[in-house]
Amino acid sequence: MHVIIDLCVVPLGMGVSVSPQIAACQRVIEASGLDHHMHAYGTNIEGPWDEVMAVVKRCHEVVHEMGAPRITTTIKLGTRTDREQSMADKVTSVETKLRNG
DSSP, rough: OEEEEEEEEEHHHSSSSSHHHHHHHHHHHHHHEEEEEEEEEEEEEEEHHHHHHHHHHHHHHHHHHOOOOOOEEEEEOOOSSSSSOOOOHHHHHHHHHHHHH
């Protein structure tokens, strides 16, 4: 099953700045080869369900290995069975409507 997720990983107990841990998680996402797009409060990732969830798990493992005693993660996800749709398709659909009024 194809899934699109919005992933927000927040390490706890690491101080105010968590950008090193987020960068490590981003490296995991990039290494997966899955389509993704980082934004200010997370990363959108799309691909086969098991591969995407394996990336989420690996992000947790890597951030814990960096010393985070706790991690809180928010995931929003969506699946479709009526047709195929990518992250780019979703954005293009809205951009088209914005241009056309």
